[in-house]
Amino acid sequence: MKHEEENFAKSDQFNLTMIPGSFARKMRTCKIWQLFRFMVINIKMLIVVSKSH
Amino acid sequence: MARLVIMGGGVSGHTTATFAKKWLGNDHEVVVVTPNSQWNWIPSNIWVGVGQMQKKDVVFPLAPIYSKAGIDYRQALATEIHPNGKEGSDKPFIMIESTKEGEAGKTEELEYDYLVNATGPKLNFDATPGLGNGKGELGGHTVSVCTADHAVHANLELKQIFEKAKKGERQKILVGTGHGMCTCQGAAFEYIFNIEHEAKKAGVRDMIDIKWISNEAFLGDFGMGGLHMKVGGYAVSSKLFAESLYAERDVEWIIGAHTSKVEDGKIEYELLDGTMHEETFDFAMLIPPFAGVGFKAYDKDGSDITDVLFAPNGFMKVDAKYDAGAYENWKASDWPETYQNPTFDNIFAAGIAFAPPHLISKPMSSPNGTPINPTPPRTGMPAGIIGKAVAHSVCDMIKNGKENAHLHKASMAEMGAACVASAGKGILDGTAAAMTVYPVVPDFEKYPGTGRDTDYTFGEIGLAGHWIKHILHHMFIYKAKLKPGWTLIPE
Numbered sequence: 001m002k003h004e005e006e007n008f009a010k011s012d013q014f015n016l017t018m019i020p021g022s023f024a025r026k027m028r029t030c031k032i033w034q035l036f037r038f039m040v041i042n043i044k045m046l047i048v049v050s051k052s053h
Numbered sequence: 054m055a056r057l058v059i060m061g062g063g064v065s066g067h068t069t070a071t072f073a074k075k076w077l078g079n080d081h082e083v084v085v086v087t088p089n090s091q092w093n094w095i096p097s098n099i100w101v102g103v104g105q106m107q108k109k110d111v112v113f114p115l116a117p118i119y120s121k122a123g124i125d126y127r128q129a130l131a132t133e134i135h136p137n138g139k140e141g142s143d144k145p146f147i148m149i150e151s152t153k154e155g156e157a158g159k160t161e162e163l164e165y166d167y168l169v170n171a172t173g174p175k176l177n178f179d180a181t182p183g184l185g186n187g188k189g190e191l192g193g194h195t196v197s198v199c200t201a202d203h204a205v206h207a208n209l210e211l212k213q214i215f216e217k218a219k220k221g222e223r224q225k226i227l228v229g230t231g232h233g234m235c236t237c238q239g240a241a242f243e244y245i246f247n248i249e250h251e252a253k254k255a256g257v258r259d260m261i262d263i264k265w266i267s268n269e270a271f272l273g274d275f276g277m278g279g280l281h282m283k284v285g286g287y288a289v290s291s292k293l294f295a296e297s298l299y300a301e302r303d304v305e306w307i308i309g310a311h312t313s314k315v316e317d318g319k320i321e322y323e324l325l326d327g328t329m330h331e332e333t334f335d336f337a338m339l340i341p342p343f344a345g346v347g348f349k350a351y352d353k354d355g356s357d358i359t360d361v362l363f364a365p366n367g368f369m370k371v372d373a374k375y376d377a378g379a380y381e382n383w384k385a386s387d388w389p390e391t392y393q394n395p396t397f398d399n400i401f402a403a404g405i406a407f408a409p410p411h412l413i414s415k416p417m418s419s420p421n422g423t424p425i426n427p428t429p430p431r432t433g434m435p436a437g438i439i440g441k442a443v444a445h446s447v448c449d450m451i452k453n454g455k456e457n458a459h460l461h462k463a464s465m466a467e468m469g470a471a472c473v474a475s476a477g478k479g480i481l482d483g484t485a486a487a488m489t490v491y492p493v494v495p496d497f498e499k500y501p502g503t504g505r506d507t508d509y510t511f512g513e514i515g516l517a518g519h520w521i522k523h524i525l526h527h528m529f530i531y532k533a534k535l536k537p538g539w540t541l542i543p544e
Contacts, residue, residue, distance in 0.1 A: 007300050014300035017293060028484050028515040038517035041487050045521075048469035048489045048509050049543045052438055 055081045055451045058147065058165035060131040062087035062115055064433065065404025066171030067533060068440030068544060074124050075540065076448040084125040086163065088152040090114060092533055093201050096433065097526050099240065101204035103211065103247045105478035108201045113534060122535055128153040134362060136397045137353040167447045170369045170402040171440060174343030183315030184231045184341060194315045195231065195337040198244055207338060211248065214336045218257035224335045229266035231339030233311025233425040236276050237432065238267055239472055241340050246476035249302050250483055265299065265306040266332065268425050270325065270417050272296050272306055276427035278414040280490050281503040282512045294512055298486065307332065309417070311425045312339060327420035343405065361396050368408035370394060375410050383411055385466035385496035392443050398455060403443045404436035413494055434470045435493060437544030439463045466494040469509060473522040480523065487518030
């Protein structure tokens with residue numbers, strides 16, 4: 001059984017939602033991708049901050 | 054020389070005081086009254102609560118900072134407001150009671166020209182039988198991460214749970230809200246995933262059942278009625294985002310719950326369908342509901358005018374529309390803009406201390422009449438932005454006179470918020486859910502679809518958010534310590 005499929009069987013609550021697969025989980029800790037996302041999130045947050053003042 | 058008195062030295066009060074002093078200089082007096090001797094960066098209490106930080110990492114003494122800034126600091130509890138003065142004097146004043154070592158209980162009248170109420174909330178543990186100790190403090194059955202000392206205690210209790218799990222004793226952890234009218238679900242949300250992460254690291258995750266309990270009608274409500282965000286090319290509800298995270302981390306949930314009673318190892322709760330249930334636990338962190346700090350206000354003749362200044366929940370009335378009526382009539386414009394008290398134009402409220410006009414989430418109650426819905430969040434970024442806007446307004450009033458002053462606006466319906474909920478603390482170990490929402494209060498007239506701008510309302514999980522959480526921790530403590538360039542760091 002794939003890792004992401006294990007929890008679907010554990011409860012009805014879990015069975016009715018989505019669980020990330022191995023690729024999505026790897027991207028969360030991929031340093032190069034996350035460095036890019038870090039810049040994107042920071043820019044978005046700065047825009048939100050500037051719109052809020 | 055005018056005197057500005059600020060009651061409270063948390064995120065909002067500290068922001069108001071430091072900016073006001075910077076803008077007013079030595080021509081006018083800025084006084085901060087707070088019962089605390091230390092400033093606490095509350096978001097990082099979560100890391101103290103799982104043993105990844107110590108108390109000293111999240112607090113620092115206020116006295117040297119205020120001394121450096123030229124702010125008059127009174128370590129005291131404000132108890133009464135006399136906005137019209139007293140017999141024989143028109144000068145408004147507040148009563149304060151010292152909490153300083155050696156002077157505890159000593160009372161004093163402190164006159165003001167302008168007053169900002171930024172006290173934050175009273176942690177109303179006693180609203181739920183058993184959650185408090187009957188004296189307004191945390192009881193002995195659960196833990197809390199609302200203060201640094203609470204978080205230190207929480208970590209000690211958590212470590213014992215991990216030790217028992219290591220010995221092969223199955224343990225049950227319950228985290229969430231301790232009442233049907235709680236706010237601050239985000240803190241509990243962050244804490245539960247830090248516990249889950251630490252349990253994995255300690256090699257005991259398989260021996261621990263972790264469960265979430267909340268007054269939200271759906272997971273991901275967060276007291277903001279949920280939000281819609283762009284994820285993977287879809288615009289999705291925060292419900293799906295949150296449920297996915299809980300399912301992935303094997304955390305079951307109970308939602309729409311009013312915790313009605315807490316006992317040793319057991320809670321009783323009522324669901325939105327009116328049914329009553331019980332849940333057992335070995336360790337529980339339940340957030341208390343918030344209330345106003347319980348000020349009394351008196352007129353010149355000594356008559357009680359508390360209801361003129363404060364809403365029944367103890368929060369201060371400001372320029373909000375309090376008679377908006379039913380949910381269907383709610384508008385973004387109901388929310389306050391200047392935070393000025395409608396009766397006394399020299400009094401403002403900032404941060405959690407202001408009375409919101411109504412909920413943000415859809416109001417819900419059980420068939421038994423028990424309200425079960427999150428109350429509006431006003432912590433963190435909104436508290437800081439409101440504090441700065443209020444400082445601007447008061448400084449303009451002092452410098453230009455009340456008639457010519459420009460009152461600055463900071464409506465939560467035109468303000469965003471960034472929220473980073475970490476799981477773990479290591480730079481490369483752990484992830485965080487980074488979210489921004491714009492605006493905090495949905496505006497369905499401006500954004501008819503979801504009430505919010507989906508270009509700036511987003512969420513994602515990963516290391517990047519984790520790094521941001523670290524940066525925010527150091528950046529905001531640096532700013533609060535008024536180190537060089539502190540004004541360049543946004544709220």
